[in-house]
Amino acid sequence: MQPRKEQLPPGIRGLLVRLGRIDRRWIYLAVAVAIGVPMLAELRLPEVPEKKARATFEAIESIPEGSIVLLSFDYDPASEAELEPMANAMVHHCASRGHRIVFMALWPLGKQMADKTIDSVLKYYHPDKVEGVDYVQLGFKTGNEGVIKLLANSIDGAYTTDAAGKAISEIPLLANVRSVGDFKLVASISAGYPGAQQWVQYADSAMPEAFKLIGGTTGVQSSQLLPYFPTQMEGMLIAVKGAAEYETLVTEKYPVTESPERLGIGRERMGPQLVAHLLIIALIVLGNISMLAARGLKGGAR
Amino acid sequence: MLQRTIPMLILSASGLILILAYFSPVTVVWSDTVVAWFNILAGVAFVLGAGNLLAVNLEKISSRRPGWAYAAITLVSFGAMLVVGLGKWGAVPNPAYPDVHLAGDQDSTQSAYGWVYEYVLSPLTATMFAMLAFYVASAAFRAFRAKNIESILLLGTAFIILLAQVAAGAFLTNWIPEGEWYSFLRAERLKEIILNVFQTSGMRAILIGIALGTAATSLRLILGIDRSALSKG
Amino acid sequence: MSAPATKPNDRLLWVSLVVLGLVGLSVGKFFRPEPIAEAYVSVTTEVRTLVEEAPTNDGSTPAASAAAAAAAAPATSLASGEAAGQPADNTKTQPAQPKRIWVDADDPAIERQLKEGTLKRVPDVAQAVWDVRTPIDNRATARAQMAALEKEAEKLSAPTDPTGLTKEQFDQREAARMAALKVVEEKRIVSSTRDSLGIWVAALLTLGILSFLVRDNPFYKVVESILIGVSAAYWMLVAFWSTLVPDLFAKLAPDLVRATMLPGLAPSKDPTQDFLLALIPLGLAIMLLWRLMPKGGWIAVWPLAVVIGTFAGMRLTATIEADFMAQIAAAIKPAAAFTAVPPDEAAIAAAQAAGTVASPGRAFDFGGTLAAILGLIGVITVLIYFFFSLEHKGVVGKTARVGVWFLMITFGAAFGLTVMGRMTLLIGRFEFLFGDWLNVAK
Numbered sequence: 001m002q003p004r005k006e007q008l009p010p011g012i013r014g015l016l017v018r019l020g021r022i023d024r025r026w027i028y029l030a031v032a033v034a035i036g037v038p039m040l041a042e043l044r045l046p047e048v049p050e051k052k053a054r055a056t057f058e059a060i061e062s063i064p065e066g067s068i069v070l071l072s073f074d075y076d077p078a079s080e081a082e083l084e085p086m087a088n089a090m091v092h093h094c095a096s097r098g099h100r101i102v103f104m105a106l107w108p109l110g111k112q113m114a115d116k117t118i119d120s121v122l123k124y125y126h127p128d129k130v131e132g133v134d135y136v137q138l139g140f141k142t143g144n145e146g147v148i149k150l151l152a153n154s155i156d157g158a159y160t161t162d163a164a165g166k167a168i169s170e171i172p173l174l175a176n177v178r179s180v181g182d183f184k185l186v187a188s189i190s191a192g193y194p195g196a197q198q199w200v201q202y203a204d205s206a207m208p209e210a211f212k213l214i215g216g217t218t219g220v221q222s223s224q225l226l227p228y229f230p231t232q233m234e235g236m237l238i239a240v241k242g243a244a245e246y247e248t249l250v251t252e253k254y255p256v257t258e259s260p261e262r263l264g265i266g267r268e269r270m271g272p273q274l275v276a277h278l279l280i281i282a283l284i285v286l287g288n289i290s291m292l293a294a295r296g297l298k299g300g301a302r
Numbered sequence: 303m304l305q306r307t308i309p310m311l312i313l314s315a316s317g318l319i320l321i322l323a324y325f326s327p328v329t330v331v332w333s334d335t336v337v338a339w340f341n342i343l344a345g346v347a348f349v350l351g352a353g354n355l356l357a358v359n360l361e362k363i364s365s366r367r368p369g370w371a372y373a374a375i376t377l378v379s380f381g382a383m384l385v386v387g388l389g390k391w392g393a394v395p396n397p398a399y400p401d402v403h404l405a406g407d408q409d410s411t412q413s414a415y416g417w418v419y420e421y422v423l424s425p426l427t428a429t430m431f432a433m434l435a436f437y438v439a440s441a442a443f444r445a446f447r448a449k450n451i452e453s454i455l456l457l458g459t460a461f462i463i464l465l466a467q468v469a470a471g472a473f474l475t476n477w478i479p480e481g482e483w484y485s486f487l488r489a490e491r492l493k494e495i496i497l498n499v500f501q502t503s504g505m506r507a508i509l510i511g512i513a514l515g516t517a518a519t520s521l522r523l524i525l526g527i528d529r530s531a532l533s534k535g
Numbered sequence: 536m537s538a539p540a541t542k543p544n545d546r547l548l549w550v551s552l553v554v555l556g557l558v559g560l561s562v563g564k565f566f567r568p569e570p571i572a573e574a575y576v577s578v579t580t581e582v583r584t585l586v587e588e589a590p591t592n593d594g595s596t597p598a599a600s601a602a603a604a605a606a607a608a609p610a611t612s613l614a615s616g617e618a619a620g621q622p623a624d625n626t627k628t629q630p631a632q633p634k635r636i637w638v639d640a641d642d643p644a645i646e647r648q649l650k651e652g653t654l655k656r657v658p659d660v661a662q663a664v665w666d667v668r669t670p671i672d673n674r675a676t677a678r679a680q681m682a683a684l685e686k687e688a689e690k691l692s693a694p695t696d697p698t699g700l701t702k703e704q705f706d707q708r709e710a711a712r713m714a715a716l717k718v719v720e721e722k723r724i725v726s727s728t729r730d731s732l733g734i735w736v737a738a739l740l741t742l743g744i745l746s747f748l749v750r751d752n753p754f755y756k757v758v759e760s761i762l763i764g765v766s767a768a769y770w771m772l773v774a775f776w777s778t779l780v781p782d783l784f785a786k787l788a789p790d791l792v793r794a795t796m797l798p799g800l801a802p803s804k805d806p807t808q809d810f811l812l813a814l815i816p817l818g819l820a821i822m823l824l825w826r827l828m829p830k831g832g833w834i835a836v837w838p839l840a841v842v843i844g845t846f847a848g849m850r851l852t853a854t855i856e857a858d859f860m861a862q863i864a865a866a867i868k869p870a871a872a873f874t875a876v877p878p879d880e881a882a883i884a885a886a887q888a889a890g891t892v893a894s895p896g897r898a899f900d901f902g903g904t905l906a907a908i909l910g911l912i913g914v915i916t917v918l919i920y921f922f923f924s925l926e927h928k929g930v931v932g933k934t935a936r937v938g939v940w941f942l943m944i945t946f947g948a949a950f951g952l953t954v955m956g957r958m959t960l961l962i963g964r965f966e967f968l969f970g971d972w973l974n975v976a977k
Contacts, residue, residue, distance in 0.1 A: 308837065309837055309839070312840040313844035316840070316841050316848060317845070317847045320848025336845055337845060338782070339815065339816045339819065341782070345778035345782075348774035348775075351767065352768060372759075373760070375757055377764065379761045379763075379764030379765045379768070380765070380768045383768035388772065395581075395663060395665050397581060397637070397639075398636070399637065399798040400637055400665070402794075404796045405797065411729070415772070417729065421737040423766055425737040425738075425967065426765075426766075427762070428960065429745065429964055430744060431957075431960050433747070436748055436961070438953070451940075455943040455944055456947040456950070459943070459951070460947040460951045462951075463947070463952060467951065499910050500945060500948070501944065501949070503866070503909070503910040503912075503917070504917050504941045506865070507918045507921070508917070508945075510862050512854070512858065513857075513858035516854045516858075517850075517851050517854060517855050523843060523847045524847050524848065524851075531843050532839065532843070
């Protein structure tokens with residue numbers, strides 16, 4: 001039996017109620033337009049670095065030049081859009097400071113993420129860096145926090161070779177690095193589990209004074225990590241906003257002339273982000289107005 | 303005995319070794335060995351997962367259940383990827399050992415494995431998660447209703463964070479001067495207060511609760527009080 | 536919930552999408568100078584030659600002498616070849632196999648060593664030659680570099696004009712030109728069909744997933760099946776190459792693994808012990824995989840017990856330390872906040888008189904203290920809310936209510952940050968579609 005056709009109130013009220021029941025595909029289209037148009041129009045806005053980005057910047061600046069740092073790429077292509085900008089900026093920052101970088105990954109696809117950053121930033125802006133002496137790619141190991149636990153005691157407990165198959169004992173950079181405590185700084189660019197939280201729980205807790213721990217996280221995971229800042233984590237970058245602020249700080253102090261867009265990806269993404277956020281707010285407000293307009297109707301407010 | 307008691311003893315022993323190593327540095331070698339085995343088993347779990355996928359899809363095809371053609375596509379993709387990845391098709395030879403084919407690097411797009419990663423796996427994974435943006439917008443429109451004080455608090459905070467995380471927040475509140483008692487109303491200051499005071503304290507309490515729960519569950523498992531983890535199925 | 540769109544509207548939508556797509560692609564192909572799905576790679580050729588260290592006068596090789604000199608044990612006679620007390624090494628101190636390595640013969644240091652005779656080319660072994668293709672991100676730069684290289688090659692291909700030159704000068708210039716031409720020809724930047732095809736495949740797969748937004752359709756299902764198959768295989772391969780080969784198989788059969796997969800594997804200090812210890816995870820791995828068998832799958836509970844026990848043991852201590860004790864300390868420590876202020880004049884004068892430097896003073900930070908106390912109230916009220924053993928009535932009820940408010944603010948902020956995260960992921964995909972594929976955005 002066909003349901004009786006609902007009588008909608010006339011005028012604006014009726015329009016608002018109808019809007020509240022709009023097919024969700026129009027909303028999808030609105031999202032696509034809100035992101036596509038600013039992207040094509042190349043909307044760019046300046047970023048003012050705030051406390052957490054500054055703390056992260058200071059953490060890397062404050063350790064002595066030429067220190068050995070560990071960068072753990074704990075994300076995959078699903079979060080690449082948020083985390084690649086901060087990874088790029090961090091690698092450029094460390095390399096510009098003369099720090100020697102050890103790359104590793106706790107996610108299966110994290111090694112590829114690290115390789116991408118090495119190729120597009122480290123080899124491009126710092127071609128003088130020699131693999132094995134200035135940086136090394138250890139790659140991925142299964143075990144999640146088990147890997148961190150082994151690293152806390154000895155590097156060669158977790159890694160016997162680097163990602164290319166060279167024995168750890170033959171890598172000059174790791175000659176004096178016995179465990180994670182020998183790094184001056186550990187950075188986890190993380191999208192979830194395992195990630196920065198596990199680094200706090202298993203590495204920082206084991207040796208709190210040995211190294212500085214900084215984390216770059218996605219928006220989703222950032223809530224979980226806030227309680228650790230600033231006591232257990234010295235720096236934290238939250239989502240693409242944190243990445244954009246950190247990029248600003250890094251490129252101000254260590255500018256590049258060729259292909260600067262590699263270190264500006266975060267700032268590029270903030271333009272469409274602005275419009276997308278305004279759209280979400282507009283949608284929520286519209287939804288609530290429609291709810292108010294539908295109050296008292298048969299079927300009630302939705 | 304074999305199905306319940308021995309696994310229980312193994313579980314307790316592994317757990318106790320780990321806990322002991324925390325307090326006594328002498329036993330760290332044993333705990334490192336157990337953790338190394340754990341890491342290897344974590345790797346074997348990936349193989350098990352792949353094997354399970356094979357079994358499920360083969361069963362679907364053989365019993366001709368609806369949608370079995372998709373199962374066939376899954377298996378073909380799986381098989382092709384496996385062959386290409388195990389044989390290191392097109393891998394760039396290792397400069398130090400170019401005569402050992404399997405020592406080559408297959409992570410660049412030059413090799414078949416790297417090509418599939420870059421142009422199939424990476425975009426697919428990324429797009430699957432990018433779809434959530436659409437769902438979040440749709441959900442926000444349909445379900446986010448300010449009906450009582452709690453939901454108004456939730457919505458209000460969400461609005462402040464959404465605005466403060468982009469240039470709109472600064473644009474709207476830049477006219478408020480710094481250094482006054484009401485400067486906290488500036489978007490970035492409000493955001494800091496919400497994140498550092500309210501969200502941190504809420505998440506801190508949740509974290510403390512989770513820690514207590516984790517510790518209690520771990521202890522129950524190690525002491526054998528909770529046997530559900532090892533039950534059949 | 537709105538009723539699903541009727542079929543005629545869907546057909547219209549699909550048709551209009553396809554037409555729009557075709558129109559857009561044609562405009563792209565015929566009216567824009569930059570092609571769709573451009574990809575460039577720079578190609579370099581690597582050549583490696585197998586050389587061996589030439590033996591020195593006393594019959595041992597330089598590497599063996601170095602190993603003997605570095606040995607901590609008292610010096611053993613090289614001639615007698617006693618290797619006892621020395622760590623196991625590939626090169627023994629006997630007149631046996633000289634160390635062979637693959638080297639880049641164009642490297643000046645290697646060239647010198649070959650000339651001097653410390654390195655000798657191994658006869659009857661062909662050189663290893665292969666191309667390395669490195670993708671170039673910035674297409675504008677790649678195009679410019681390609682054009683510049685072509686121009687340079689054209690310029691260098693023209694033979695030197697001999698007018699007004701002596702034979703010697705002419706020969707010199709020709710040699711320089713040929714050398715420069717060789718360098719330019721080796722620096723190849725080519726347009727990569729393989730990668731262009733890849734970009735097309737990636738774009739079609741992306742659109743396939745996005746088509747689910749319109750409605751569930753076979754194209755989406757096919758793409759989803761491909762994703763499941765490929766990712767399962769990929770994860771298995773990553774686990775195999777990164778963990779199982781170096782950590783399990785390398786201990787069980789080190790020589791086989793060194794010969795076929797990991798030639799750089801360092802020799803073990805105690806191979807027998809490693810082998811015996813590795814039998815345990817091998818056994819556990821077989822038990823775990825037995826789960827797939829029709830009979831006896833229950834044995835998988837044993838390795839599962841190891842996993843759960845280890846996990847529980849690790850987590851117990853870690854969460855208590857990092858998530859319980861450290862969090863409580865962080866919640867109560869900054870209960871009264873002070874800021875450092877520069878020392879005032881009186882303090883400076885007093886310090887100068889005493890011959891020391893004035894230390895900064897402290898000022899009570901009202902904002903910081905308020906924040907710390909609010910934070911502490913937040914932690915306590917939320918914990919009370921989660922304490923369900925007490926009935927939420929009276930004072931407890933009111934405190935729990937305050938806790939709920941703190942939680943609502945927490946979740947509101949989490950929602951805002953989640954939206955930000957999700958939107959960025961979509962921005963990333965659009966950057967690929969508009970930038971890498973359609974080449975309309977940078």
